[in-house]
Amino acid sequence: MIRVAFQTLRSRWVSFLGTVVALVLGVAQVAAMGLLLMTMIDMPDRPAERFAGAPAVVLPHDPTWQAAHHDLGIRSPAEAKGVSPQLRHKVAAVGETVTDRAFYAQLEGGSKNQVGHPWPVARFGGYQLEDGKQPSLDTDVVVPSDQGHTGDQVTVLTADGVKKYTVSGTVSPVDWEDAVFFSDAEAAKLSPRVHALVALGPLDKVRTAVGRDAEVLTGEARHRADASEDLDREALDNTITLVPVMASVAGVTAIFVVASTFAFAVIQRRREIALLRAVGATPKQVRKMVRNEALLVGILASAIGTVLGLFGAQLLADMLIDMDISPSWFEVGFSTHWTVLAPLAGAFLVGLMVALGGASASSRRAGNIRPIEALREAAVDDNGMTRGRFWLGAAGVIGGVGWTGWIAIGNPAGVLSPTTYVLSLMVPVLAAAVVAPLLVGPLTKLLMWPFMRSAGPTAMLVRESVLTSRRRTAAIAAPVLLTVGLVFSLLAATDSLGAARDSAVRNSVKSQYALASDGTPGISPAVADKVSRIPGVQIAAPILTTIYTQDEDRFDENDALVVDPAALKRTMNLEIVDGSFDKWDDNSTVVADLWGLDVGSTLEIMMADGSIAKLRIAATYKAMRGYDVAYLTPKFTNTAAYARDGLVRRAYISLNPGTDTATATAAINHAIVGTGADFMTRDQLVASEAAHARHLTEVRQRSTAVIILMFCFIAILNTLLMATADRRRDLAVLRMAGATPKQLVKFFIAESLLVASIGLVLALVSTAVNLGGLWVALHQLFGTTPIVVPYLAVIAVAVVSTLLAVIATVLPVGAALRARTLAFIGARE
Numbered sequence: 001m002i003r004v005a006f007q008t009l010r011s012r013w014v015s016f017l018g019t020v021v022a023l024v025l026g027v028a029q030v031a032a033m034g035l036l037l038m039t040m041i042d043m044p045d046r047p048a049e050r051f052a053g054a055p056a057v058v059l060p061h062d063p064t065w066q067a068a069h070h071d072l073g074i075r076s077p078a079e080a081k082g083v084s085p086q087l088r089h090k091v092a093a094v095g096e097t098v099t100d101r102a103f104y105a106q107l108e109g110g111s112k113n114q115v116g117h118p119w120p121v122a123r124f125g126g127y128q129l130e131d132g133k134q135p136s137l138d139t140d141v142v143v144p145s146d147q148g149h150t151g152d153q154v155t156v157l158t159a160d161g162v163k164k165y166t167v168s169g170t171v172s173p174v175d176w177e178d179a180v181f182f183s184d185a186e187a188a189k190l191s192p193r194v195h196a197l198v199a200l201g202p203l204d205k206v207r208t209a210v211g212r213d214a215e216v217l218t219g220e221a222r223h224r225a226d227a228s229e230d231l232d233r234e235a236l237d238n239t240i241t242l243v244p245v246m247a248s249v250a251g252v253t254a255i256f257v258v259a260s261t262f263a264f265a266v267i268q269r270r271r272e273i274a275l276l277r278a279v280g281a282t283p284k285q286v287r288k289m290v291r292n293e294a295l296l297v298g299i300l301a302s303a304i305g306t307v308l309g310l311f312g313a314q315l316l317a318d319m320l321i322d323m324d325i326s327p328s329w330f331e332v333g334f335s336t337h338w339t340v341l342a343p344l345a346g347a348f349l350v351g352l353m354v355a356l357g358g359a360s361a362s363s364r365r366a367g368n369i370r371p372i373e374a375l376r377e378a379a380v381d382d383n384g385m386t387r388g389r390f391w392l393g394a395a396g397v398i399g400g401v402g403w404t405g406w407i408a409i410g411n412p413a414g415v416l417s418p419t420t421y422v423l424s425l426m427v428p429v430l431a432a433a434v435v436a437p438l439l440v441g442p443l444t445k446l447l448m449w450p451f452m453r454s455a456g457p458t459a460m461l462v463r464e465s466v467l468t469s470r471r472r473t474a475a476i477a478a479p480v481l482l483t484v485g486l487v488f489s490l491l492a493a494t495d496s497l498g499a500a501r502d503s504a505v506r507n508s509v510k511s512q513y514a515l516a517s518d519g520t521p522g523i524s525p526a527v528a529d530k531v532s533r534i535p536g537v538q539i540a541a542p543i544l545t546t547i548y549t550q551d552e553d554r555f556d557e558n559d560a561l562v563v564d565p566a567a568l569k570r571t572m573n574l575e576i577v578d579g580s581f582d583k584w585d586d587n588s589t590v591v592a593d594l595w596g597l598d599v600g601s602t603l604e605i606m607m608a609d610g611s612i613a614k615l616r617i618a619a620t621y622k623a624m625r626g627y628d629v630a631y632l633t634p635k636f637t638n639t640a641a642y643a644r645d646g647l648v649r650r651a652y653i654s655l656n657p658g659t660d661t662a663t664a665t666a667a668i669n670h671a672i673v674g675t676g677a678d679f680m681t682r683d684q685l686v687a688s689e690a691a692h693a694r695h696l697t698e699v700r701q702r703s704t705a706v707i708i709l710m711f712c713f714i715a716i717l718n719t720l721l722m723a724t725a726d727r728r729r730d731l732a733v734l735r736m737a738g739a740t741p742k743q744l745v746k747f748f749i750a751e752s753l754l755v756a757s758i759g760l761v762l763a764l765v766s767t768a769v770n771l772g773g774l775w776v777a778l779h780q781l782f783g784t785t786p787i788v789v790p791y792l793a794v795i796a797v798a799v800v801s802t803l804l805a806v807i808a809t810v811l812p813v814g815a816a817l818r819a820r821t822l823a824f825i826g827a828r829e
Contacts, residue, residue, distance in 0.1 A: 019355075023301030024308065027351035031309020032316045033243045034343025039313075039332050046329075048222035049176040050100075051198065054124040056206055057225050058083060058091055058197040061215035074557050077548050080608035080643050082193040083214065090209040095201015098124070102227060103191035104521060104645040105180045107147055108155035108674055112521055114178045115227065116158065118187035122171065122179075124198055132169025135183040140168040142181040147173075156180060157676050158190050159646035161526035176228060193609075193642050196225050291356060298355030302348045309347055310340075393438070396431030400766075403427050404773035412777035415497065416624075425493065425770050429485035432766040436474040436481065436758075441467060443758045458743070462750045465730075473755055480759030480801045481766070488763060488794045489770040495788040496771070500778045503785050504627075506686045511540070511571040513665070514685040515651040520676035522647025525637070527675045531651070534667045536659030540567035541651040545640035547630060548606040555606070558595075560630040562640045568631065571652035579619030586635040588618035592628030595620075607636060608643030624781050650685065651677075731813065741817045745810060752809040756802040 051057045060083055065076035083099075091097050098120050105116025119134050119142060132150035135142055141156065148154055152167040171181070182190065199206040199216070207216050217224060273286060281289075313332045320326040403424060407414045415421050444466045451459040466473050515531070517523055528541035542561035549556050565584045568574075574590075579599035584590055589605075591597055597617050604614050613636075623629075640646060655664050668679050680688070734744055771787050778785045 019297055020301045023298065023351055023355060024305045026354065027302050027305025027347050028308035028312055029316075030350050031306050031344055031347035032313040034346055035309065035313040035332055035340070036243055036317060036320075038339040038343050046223045046228075047220060049174075049226045049228065050121075050125040051196075051217075051222040051225055052124065052126060054198045054222065055218070056199045056203055057217040057222050058087070058199055058206070058210055058214050059217055059225050060196075074546060075608070075643065077555050077606060077608070077610070078214070080193075080546065081610045082195060082642070083197045087210065087213050088194065088197060091197055091199050091201070091206060094205040094209050095199065097200065098198040099184070099194055100196045100198060101187050101191040101193065102195040103187070103193075104157075104159050104647060105182070105190070106157045106520055106676065107143065107180060108157065108676075110147060110180075111178050112519055114180060116156075116180050116182055116187065116190060118184045119181040120184055121198065122181050125177070125179075126174065127171040127179075127181075130170050130172055132167070135168050135181060135186070137166075137168075138183055138186040138189075139165055140183060141165040142169045142171055143167055144173040144178065145170040155674055157520060157524065159522075159524055159641060160190050161524050162675050176226075191641075291360070294355045295352070298352040301355070302351030305351055306344045306348050310344060390438075393431065393435035396427070396434050400428035400431040401769060404769055408773035408776035409780075412780040415493070415774055415777045416781075421493070422490065425489040426486060428766040428769040429482060429489065429763070432485065432762045433478045433481050436478055436762060437470050439762065440470040440473045440477070440758060443761055444473075444754065447754060447757050447761070458747055458750055461747060462754055465751055466754055473758065476752075476755045476805075477759035477762065480756050480805060481762045483763075483801050484760055484794070484798050485763035485766045487797045488767045488789075491790045491793050492767070492771055492787065493774055495790050496774060496778065496786070499788045500782045500785040502686050504782045506682065507783070508573050509571070509652060509682050509685070510573045511538075511652040511654040512682060513653040513655075513668075514680055514682060515539075515541075515648075515653065515672065515677045516680060516685055516688055517647075517649070518676055518678035520647075522645060522649050523651060523677045524675065525646070525648055527672060527677055528648055528651050530671050531653070531668055534664060534671065536656045536664050537668065538567060538570050538654045538656060539651050540564065540571040541648040542568070542631075543637060543640045543646060544644050544649055545632075545636070546608055546643035547632075548608075550604065550606075558628075558630060560632050560636075562632045562634060562636050564634055565631075571654050574621040577620045577622050579617065581619055584618040584631070584633070586633045588616040590619045590621060590631040591617060592623035592630075593620045594623055594628045595630075603630075605630075607639040609639040611639055653679075731817075744817065745813060748809045748813050749806055752805045753802065756805045759801075760798055 048054075060076075060078040060081065062076040062078040065078070088097065088099065099118065100121040101116075101118055103116045104114075106112070106114040122142070129142070130145050132142070141154065143154065148167045148170060150167055150169055154165055154167055156163055156165050203216070203218070210216050223229060276286060276289075277283075317326060317330055317332050321330060404427070407421070407424060414424070444463060448459060448463040452463070515523055515528065523541070525541060525543060528539055531537060532539045532541075540563055542563040545560050545562055546557050547560045549558065565581060569581050577593045579590075581590070589603060591603070597603060597620065599617050599620060601617050602614055603617060604612065606612055615632075653668070655661060665679070672679060731744060734747070739747070775785075775787050778787075
């Protein structure tokens with residue numbers, strides 16, 4: 001039967017063109033994504049940057065700490081404490097050492113990622129003085145030559161405040177860091193924590209002195225002490241998170257396109273199958289023929305797709321870099337042959353499996369039809385709901401509604417995970433596509449009811465044509481359903497989640513105004529203190545830090561905010577579950593209810609500097625995962641900077657009753673000039689927070705929507721072209737009945753619009769299930785919140801889908817009319 005399958009493909013290549021294109025794109029994406037993942041698993045070692053000239057670097061290290069399991073910016077307890085004085089003394093006893101500190105230091109108007117270091121460590125990063133001299137006074141700094149000149153007075157923003165310094169010299173800029181260098185004494189004042197130690201003594205003696213208290217890095221391992229290590233890890237984590245989601249959606253969509261195409265091809269070829277069965281072909285031979293067709297299509301498409309994936313992997317990487325998902329240096333490279341062959345072979349096999357899997361149901365149906373039944377079905381179409389499809393559809397509907405209900409009620413936090421939620425949105429939409437043949441009849445009657453009294457026979461013909469070909473109608477409507485349903489669900493879910501988060505932030509803030517960073521990573525606490533001294537102004541300026549709790553033999557980290565209790569109570573609106581703010585003091589804390597701690601119990605924590613505190617739980621408040629932090633009093637301000645940079649991410653400002661608003665706001669604006677802080681209203685704060693929080697989620701979900709659109713638009717064109725091109729007999733009958741070419745075109749356009757409308761209605765129903773579950777989940781997480789529908793985007797997708805359906809109908813009809821062979825074809829058939 002392989003020869004018969006080959007001849008079928010040759011004569012019906014148009015019918016399988018869309019399948020080939022969809023498989024090629026799907027395999028190419030899987031191959032490219034596989035190459036990306038293999039590159040990330042086997043990343044080449046990056047060269048050392050800041051310590052390229054250092055023979056050895058002593059870096060605090062905890063062998064049980066897996067950085068990939070923690071959020072960016074979270075240091076292990078050992079790294080947070082830094083190199084201890086005892087260890088520095090041990091290493092210095094065997095040879096010369098140079099102390100390195102890394103802390104926030106930004107020139108006014110400088111880049112957000114600027115960092116401060118003590119001058120003695122500069123030489124190990126290749127810095128050389130171009131002009132002037134090294135900083136010898138606490139008021140001296142050395143800056144890159146493109147950011148200042150020797151003798152200039154510059155303003156430097158640090159966690160300690162905003163100060164004026166004199167540029168004592170300049171160095172050549174480097175492309176991997178933007179640094180400001182201070183005297184050793186000034187750097188120690190600005191950053192008590194020692195980031196690393198450069199050891200110049202004999203390496204074996206250094207290792208002996210260090211022992212297990214830290215790690216001695218040499219060679220390319222010194223890159224682990226660079227600040228870019230954490231940034232690269234975050235970018236690569238985002239890539240690893242996004243790529244499998246994109247691959248999964250591409251795979252599921254490709255399977256649907258292939259399955260629907262083969263199913264429709266079998267429907268169209270019932271006459272051929274009937275003749276094959278009548279002349280003695282066995283069911284096994286018919287099934288084998290369909291499978292062989294799928295095999296040939298799969299081999300061809302998979303081969304082309306793997307080649308495109310090989311050359312397109314870097315294009316995909318460049319696209320992820322442009323979207324700020326992957327790091328700018330990321331490049332697809334292969335250290336061994338298996339890192340190339342494994343993903344390409346896997347993608348090729350995926351293509352074959354998708355083709356064979358998509359055609360399996362069609363082959364079974366084709367092979368199980370008896371000759372007389374095949375001939376009967378060739379003339380009359382049924383409703384398309386076989387027993388297997390009925391039970392599959394029933395399972396899909398029950399599963400889709402049940403899965404959505406479970407997420408909404410049993411696991412509402414699941415909607416916050418793009419990785420799982422994107423895939424869950426596909427379940428109700430695919431279920432609607434499976435049961436579509438059962439709904440074609442009722443929907444056709446409902447949609448055509450307003451037109452049945454119109455003049456002319458077009459409405460009646462369109463209605464009866466669709467009702468007598470429900471299987472074909474369902475196959476044509478399915479791509480429209482998938483396109484609009486998935487894109488509608490994805491975009492509405494993305495916007496609704498963003499709006500819910502905005503509402504939660506807005507409801508949690510009582511203050512009228514706020515301070516947020518403007519081109520800086522945060523605000524100095526000294527700036528907030530300056531604002532607090534303005535008459536009539538109340539400010540809460542939480543400092544983000546990390547606390548560590550003991551869990552058997554390891555430490556778990558949690559975010560904490562150091563803030564004045566009275567100020568927090570005035571400006572924030574936390575929903576207290578148990579306990580009271582009034583009992584919160586220096587020896588207690590307030591934690592989220594998710595932590596499962598009882599009011600009055602004791603929580604033992606370790607601060608980032610290594611100090612231990614036993615705190616009583618004064619109160620618990622309602623929070624959702626990802627927003628659950630502990631609140632600490634200013635007693636812990638001095639230790640907070642060890643964990644992070646000691647900056648205030650945002651400050652909340654309220655005015656005392658009777659305070660003149662114009663006078664107070666003018667004073668605030670004057671106080672923050674040149675400090676990297678921006679004064680804004682609460683709504684402006686919410687908008688800025690939303691823009692930052694939504695970026696990655698929107699990139700993930702909108703890129704997924706683009707993949708869906710690409711595949712589904714192919715499916716729409718392919719299915720409509722197949723359907724219309726195969727209706728030459730209908731064209732011939734209508735022409736012989738007296739229909740003019742204009743009337744024929746009008747009839748087919750009206751029919752394609754009706755079919756597209758059926759797809760749109762089913763898309764709206766399945767989307768309603770998704771959004772209903774989302775609304776319940778958001779209501780549990782955030783309280784009353786609206787569902788936001790991006791009407792313009794959804795309408796645009798619906799219009800384009802409908803236009804594609806019309807175009808794919810008009811083109812083959814126009815070609816057939818121009819051929820002027822309809823009457824002959826009709827007589828011959």
